[in-house]
Amino acid sequence: MPEPLIRSAHVVGEWDAFAHGFAARDWTPGPAGTVGLALRGDVELEVDIASPTTFVGLWAAAPGGTPRRSTTQALHRLLGPDRLAHLLSLRGQPGKPAVLHPLDDDPYEREWNVRRHPANASVRSPARDRDRGVAPGLARVALAAAAGAEPTASGLVRALAHIDAARAAAIFSPGIGFGARARSDAVAGAELLLDVVRRGELDGQPIDQADLFDALHRLIPLLPQPLDREIRTLAERTERGRLLRDDAEPMPAAMALPDDHLLLDVVPDAPRQRPASPVLDVLDRATLPTELAAAQIVVRATTRSELEVRIVDRARDSEGWWTRAFDVDDVIVAAAPFSPMGRDAVARLLVPPDDLRDVEVDVTGQPGEPRPSRRLRLMNQAIAAGRAAARADRLGRRAAASDRWLQCAAAWDRAGDPARSGLATELADGSRRRQITAIPALLADAVIEASSS
Amino acid sequence: MEAAATFLVGDGAKVARSALRRFGLPKDLFDDLTQEVLVRAFRAEQRGEEVDNVEAFTVTLIQRAARDIIRGHLRRPEGHQADAPIDAAGDGKGQHTPGIDTDVVARAHVAELRRLLAQELAASPRQAAGALVVLAIAVEGASPADDVPVPKGGVAADEAVAWAGVFYAGLRDCFASPHQPEDAAMRKRRSRALHHQRRLLQELATTLATITDDDDA
Numbered sequence: 001m002p003e004p005l006i007r008s009a010h011v012v013g014e015w016d017a018f019a020h021g022f023a024a025r026d027w028t029p030g031p032a033g034t035v036g037l038a039l040r041g042d043v044e045l046e047v048d049i050a051s052p053t054t055f056v057g058l059w060a061a062a063p064g065g066t067p068r069r070s071t072t073q074a075l076h077r078l079l080g081p082d083r084l085a086h087l088l089s090l091r092g093q094p095g096k097p098a099v100l101h102p103l104d105d106d107p108y109e110r111e112w113n114v115r116r117h118p119a120n121a122s123v124r125s126p127a128r129d130r131d132r133g134v135a136p137g138l139a140r141v142a143l144a145a146a147a148g149a150e151p152t153a154s155g156l157v158r159a160l161a162h163i164d165a166a167r168a169a170a171i172f173s174p175g176i177g178f179g180a181r182a183r184s185d186a187v188a189g190a191e192l193l194l195d196v197v198r199r200g201e202l203d204g205q206p207i208d209q210a211d212l213f214d215a216l217h218r219l220i221p222l223l224p225q226p227l228d229r230e231i232r233t234l235a236e237r238t239e240r241g242r243l244l245r246d247d248a249e250p251m252p253a254a255m256a257l258p259d260d261h262l263l264l265d266v267v268p269d270a271p272r273q274r275p276a277s278p279v280l281d282v283l284d285r286a287t288l289p290t291e292l293a294a295a296q297i298v299v300r301a302t303t304r305s306e307l308e309v310r311i312v313d314r315a316r317d318s319e320g321w322w323t324r325a326f327d328v329d330d331v332i333v334a335a336a337p338f339s340p341m342g343r344d345a346v347a348r349l350l351v352p353p354d355d356l357r358d359v360e361v362d363v364t365g366q367p368g369e370p371r372p373s374r375r376l377r378l379m380n381q382a383i384a385a386g387r388a389a390a391r392a393d394r395l396g397r398r399a400a401a402s403d404r405w406l407q408c409a410a411a412w413d414r415a416g417d418p419a420r421s422g423l424a425t426e427l428a429d430g431s432r433r434r435q436i437t438a439i440p441a442l443l444a445d446a447v448i449e450a451s452s453s
Numbered sequence: 454m455e456a457a458a459t460f461l462v463g464d465g466a467k468v469a470r471s472a473l474r475r476f477g478l479p480k481d482l483f484d485d486l487t488q489e490v491l492v493r494a495f496r497a498e499q500r501g502e503e504v505d506n507v508e509a510f511t512v513t514l515i516q517r518a519a520r521d522i523i524r525g526h527l528r529r530p531e532g533h534q535a536d537a538p539i540d541a542a543g544d545g546k547g548q549h550t551p552g553i554d555t556d557v558v559a560r561a562h563v564a565e566l567r568r569l570l571a572q573e574l575a576a577s578p579r580q581a582a583g584a585l586v587v588l589a590i591a592v593e594g595a596s597p598a599d600d601v602p603v604p605k606g607g608v609a610a611d612e613a614v615a616w617a618g619v620f621y622a623g624l625r626d627c628f629a630s631p632h633q634p635e636d637a638a639m640r641k642r643r644s645r646a647l648h649h650q651r652r653l654l655q656e657l658a659t660t661l662a663t664i665t666d667d668d669d670a
Contacts, residue, residue, distance in 0.1 A: 018468050019512040028477030033525045046520070057475070059516070063509075305595035322578065331564050332571040334589065335582040337623035350586045350621050352593030367582075368575020369492065376485045376522065383525030416479065 002173050004080035008055040008133035010099060011079070013087040017094035020065060022087050024079070024100065025057035026133060031408050031424040032386025035146035037138070040177025041071030043078070047134060047142040049390045050427060051436045055133030065091060070177075077175030140168040140439055141178070147444050151293035154451065156196045156205060160444035162189030167218045186222035190231050197234065206446040213238045215443060277302045283309075284362045286380040287372060292321070292363060299361055305353040309361060311338065311345040318345030322367040325349050325359040330374060333359060335367050375415055382411030386424065391449060393427075394441040402428045456507040457494040457514070461487050468512050472519035482522065489518040562661050563592050569657050583618030583650040584657065590614045597621070602628040612647065619646045 008026045016023055025046075032049035034056055039045060042061035048054045058078065060071050067075070067088070076084050083100040090098055147153065148161025166185035169178040196202055216235035220228050277300040288297075296312040309323040318338040325334040334349040351359055362371065371377075389404030405428035412421035426432035461469065469486050473479070493514050497504070504510045566588060573581040589595035597617040604612050619627055627643035629635035 016512075018464065018508065019516060020509060023475070025475065029523045033523050034520075035524060036520060303596065303598050305589070306598050324574075329564070331567050332574075332585065333567065334585050334621075335574055335578070336621055337579070337582070339623055339625065347623070348598070348621060350589050350595050350597060350617065352589050352595050354593065366575075367578045368572065370488060370571070372489075373482070373485050375479070376482055379482075379522070380525055383523075387525065 002077070002175075004078060004083070005135040005138050005172075005176070006055050006058075006078050006133060007135075009102065011055070011083065012097050013083075013090050013100045014097040015090045015092075015094050021062050022060045022067070022075070022090070023057065024083075024087060026055040028419075029056050030054070030386075031382065031405075031412055031420040031427070032390045033383035035142050037142035037145060039074050039078075040175075041068055041074040043071055043074040043176075045078070045134070045138070045142065047139050049143070049387055050423070052139035052143055052439045053134050053136055053436075062091075074176045077173075136439060137168045137171055140442070141165050141181075143439065144168060144442050144444070147442055147448065151290045153444075154201075154294075154447075155192055155199075156201055157444045157447055157451075159189050159192035159196055160207070160447065161442070162186070162192060163215050163219060164443050165189075166222060167215050170218065170222060183222050186219045187224070187227065190219060190223055190227050194230055194234070206450050207443065208446070209238055211443060277308070280307070280357065282307075282357075282359055282361050284360050284377065286377055286384065287362050287364070289321075289363065289365055291317075297363065301356055302348070305351055305356060307334075307349040307351060307356070307359070307361065309336075309338075309347045309349065309363070310341075311363070313343050314338075314345040315340035315343050320365055321345065321347075321363060322365070323347045323349060323361055323363050324367060324371075325351050325355075325361050326371065327355050328358050330371065337367075378411055378415035379417070382408050382415055382417075382420070382424075385411055388452070389424075389427070391445050394439060395445050395449060396441070397449075398430075402430075454491070454494050454498045457511045458491060460508055460511045461490065464508070465490075465511055465515065469515050469519075472515050476519050476523045478519065478522060486515065486518055486522070489521075490514045493518065563588055565661055565664070566657050569660060573653065573657070577649075577653065579622040579624055579646075580649050580653045583615075583622035583624075583646070584654050586618040586621045587614055587650070587654060590617060615647045615650060616643075618650055619643065622646075622650075 011024050011026050013022065013024045015021075027048065029046070030048045030050040034046045034048055037045045037047060044059045046056040046058065048056050060067060060075055062068075062071065072084070072088075075087065079087065079100070086098070086100045090096070144161045144164035148158045148165070150157075153161070162185045166182045166189055169182035169185060172178040213235055216231055216238060220232055220235070223231060280299050280301055283297055283299050285297075288295075292311065292314075295314055298310045298312065300308045300310070302308045307325065311318070311321070318340045321338040323336055323338065324332055327333050333355055334351045336347040336349050338345040338347045340346075349361070372380075385404050385408035389401050389408055392398075392401035392404055405424045409421045409424035409428060412418075412424060423432065457465075466483075466487075469483060469490070470480065473482055473486060490511065494511065497510075567585065570581045570584055570588075573584075586595075590597065591614055597613075597620075601617050601620050604616060616628075624642070624646050626633065627639060627646050629639065633639070
């Protein structure tokens, strides 16, 4: 029998009578928040971004009180038979969480459970110090899926994310539905990548050739014909490109495809005239609507009391979007709808002159909807900084990671969460590093990093 | 929607607090969480989703919203709301629209008025946006840009503030442009817009006075 994919020592289970489902959890989410991974049978796993192998929690739906067969199979694969039985037995005790049985077949767990006894509270467990919660492959699938699902993700990022997820999912034995997932991710990733290559968008992208070659080769057995042949051809070209180089440094992927007949000419947009007024950094990007998350939005002070908010190249779908300005106390001071102006969507806000440089501007489709609280917005900033820091960590860019963890710590501090602020500070100075199982960089990480810098 | 709101006042509040606790989120995000749940329930209703078990549906929304918070996903509107048209039932057709009486808007009350206007943005966004412009000009000394249309001479010059409100609220078809010369229909639209904006400001001032009286009592 394969070993459980979640080997966290201390798992608390609970039956939720309201939501009709089982919950299991261990650690509180860290400073970079979590990503979710939907598994077979309506099971959802929560993975910590700062420490992806740390088990945060899972949720398993059980409508009517009885989990479906596929749900039970997935929980069995994740938790093992003893913990599954214990979790299911909690259905009779709603609202009473219980520590699930330890994994007694594991010497580390046995040792840890002896040491965890209150009489031995001062003894630290080596197993606990180096977290062994979630199988690294599972965490990698979750991170890759999340990278591809970001509303700002480009076609290339989504392609690489699908390929990474397929590569990681393919190694798992049956039980959690990863066989089908690997195949569908492989097809989606291959089609998107071929599309990107046809448009010539691989040019100059910082993708590690060796890693891409490895990923494409692992993809081939998962693909139907003729997609597998096209990916094999691409993989061979990628390898030739890599071998032509003397050093092992990453190089632009498209250099491996000098004779690719599929490449099309893409004429860049001609630069457009912009007003000479100063650009202000007052836009609240965290609450942008999904449809505008990747849009270029510029806010300028056009007079001493007017702000122009411009969504570049969105004249055609400007209808219905509004922008609002809020003062430092979060009181609305202006609101205006967007309307087409040339190729852009433009709105003009008349604000009190004293507030011009202190306002915060948002964009919304529902102008009457209240803003999220200041604390929630600060938390969102902290999580965004933490995710960027975790990405830099995976890429091995220590200095950048350290800076971003400090930003994350400061944002958590402002949001009134000293615990997460402290964790982020420990991640910044490296003192927590040894407790984290590193996940190698995702294929898409360097591309996201390059596009965001 | 109403059933979800009722549930959130009772057992749903416990579920919401439990969800916050489960994800290590602070208790004072309770209002954000329940607001998010109500917005999602409202959207589900708008999409015509049929809900057999309101409690289970609302609990699922609570859990998803709590998860989205810790995943760094704030609310992101799906689509946008249809803009409320200018109310055609107004009685200001073709009449002279006097200037906004800013005396009713004491400076100390501006913040409270703005909060009321923020709520009014849901029902009549353009009028509320116009009223915010009027407040900015009349009370805070904001100056409209040079290209904002102004009335020509006479008594109508007093209306410049109201015109700016209508213009910034996006009602551009109330004003002449190189592509759209002024005609009777345009003047009629403008007159209605100005009338409704003025009426909204007066209603707000009345509401504010009532609130202030209640507070004093």
